[in-house]
Amino acid sequence: MIFPPLFFDVMEHLAVHLPYEALLRGPVHYGWMYQYERAMKYLKGKAKNLAMVEGSIIAGSLTEETSHFTSYYFAPNVRTRQRAPKRYDDGGVAPTYAVAGVPDIFSQIGRMGGKTKEVWWSSDEDAHSAHTYILLNCEDPFMRYFESLFVSQVQEAIPGISTSEVDKRKDRHFIKWLKSQVEYEDPDYPIWFHELVQGPLAKVTTSPMYFSRGFTFHTYEYGKHRATSNYGICVKGETDFYGILQEIIEVEFPGLLKLKCVIFKCDWFDPVVNRGVRFNKFGVVAVNGGRRYNKFEPFILASQADQVSFLPYPRLRESGISWLAVIKVTPRGRIIGGEEPPLQEEHINEVEEPEQQMEDILLIDPHNHEYEDLPDDTTDDAVEDEFNESDDVSSVEENDDVSE
Structure with a gap:
């Protein structure tokens, strides 16, 4: 072939x-x-x-x-x-102190990243505001007692004063009033309480990055030229606050314990609904980038912050207002479960079983070929049912036979 x-x-x-x-x-x-x-x-x-x-x-x-x-x-x-460790690793170990009863705000799990610097407070107003915020957010019976005592004294001194005015006086005078109430080295109060009341050091530690709870926070100056924006902040509460992270500050209190707390200094958007914040029919939150919160409350605890990202809308010709869509950031390495459990509720299992009586049970003999007529939907003994159309259908058929 x-x-x-x-x-x-x-x-x-x-x-x-x-x-x-x-x-x-x-x-x-x-x-x-x-x-x-x-x-x-x-x-x-x-x-x-x-x-x-x-x-x-x-x-x-x-x-x-x-x-x-x-x-x-x-x-x-x-x-x-x-x-x-991962890039977003927060250390995983909370700070410990030699005495018991130290509030949880001084045991935050987190890690500062980047180049850290020791600087002075930018102003006395910032130092005063940060100290006041830490005191008022300290979940401790001693602090709650003095806070309620201060509010009651203000209300007694000025009858009919509004809640907003009480908050203003609390921001201005609570620290000075608390120092006058607590004598130095009073044995009735723990050592950490005395160190906290005296106030933080004049120098603080700042950094451009902070890792906590799966989030990677960047300051605005550090991340404004990057492809990813990690400087969006959201604080959940009765009124949700959205803002831009400006500084990451580690505050230290002088004394034997050396209490440390990490706080964020933020620039907040206007939280008023339909003026600074709006919601569309799809549930998307948008903030007005041109409006800011007029009250001076720049500090929050690092543990209170959730991360969001602000995305600009396409340019609107009919309006010059710049609205930014809020995108929630999912923490890395964490599984966020739903608010409701996936299983059915327990009260379903608590329904009592119906009691069966012997006279209600029909026993059938397979060897008995005789049968008994039982009432059903087609007999006269049937229970009337408003959804049963058999009577209407039979009447229509009888009328048709008569007409024929």
Whole structure:
């Protein structure tokens, strides 16, 4: 048999070989060699002795596997390659103090990142506002008692004073009044309370980044030229506040305990609905980028902040107002569960079972071929049902027979 030269062209046989290979292989990615080529490149990197390539690869692989498996027996505080922290790692360990009863705001889990600096307070007003905010957000019975005592004294001194005026006086005079009420080294109060009342140091530690609860916070100056915006802040409450993170400050109180607390200085948008904040029919929140909160309350605790991102809308020709859509940021490495449990409620299982009586049970004898007429929907003994149309249908049929 003579085969012409064109018969040996590979293209003539692809119609047979390719379907056969697909039948044997399955999906196309099972025939790829990329992963094996990458693995060979990784193994060739272990060949330090070119005279004995195979033995050098085996020795390097054994060393790597030995170090890998033995690392699981190290103490938890030993950092290994397998335990390398993530970029958003917050340290995972809360600060501890030598005495008990220290409020939780001084045991926040978080880690400052970037280049830290020690600076003075930018103004006395900032130092006073930060100290007041820490005192009023300290969940402690002593502090709650003095706060309620201050409010009652103001209301007695000025009858009919409004709540907003009480809050203003609290912001201005609560620290000075509290120092006059608590004598220094009074044994009736714990040591941390005395250190907290005396106020923070004049120098604070600032940083451009802060990692906490799966969030990565950046100050506006640090992140304004980056592709990602990590400086949006949201504080949930009776009125939700949205703002821009300006400074990350670690406040330290002098004394034996050296209490430390991380606070955020923010620039807030106007929280008034339909003026500074609006909601559309799809539930999307938007803030007016041209309006700011007129009250001086720039500080919040780092543990109170959630991260959001502000995205500009397309330019509106009919309006010059710049609205920004609020996008909630999901924390990394965390699973946020729903507010309602996925299982059915427990009260369903508490429904009592109906009591069965013997006279209501019909016993059927399989050997008895006699039957008894039972009332159903088609007999006269049936219970009237407003949704049963059998009577109407039968009456219509009788009328049709009469008409015929």
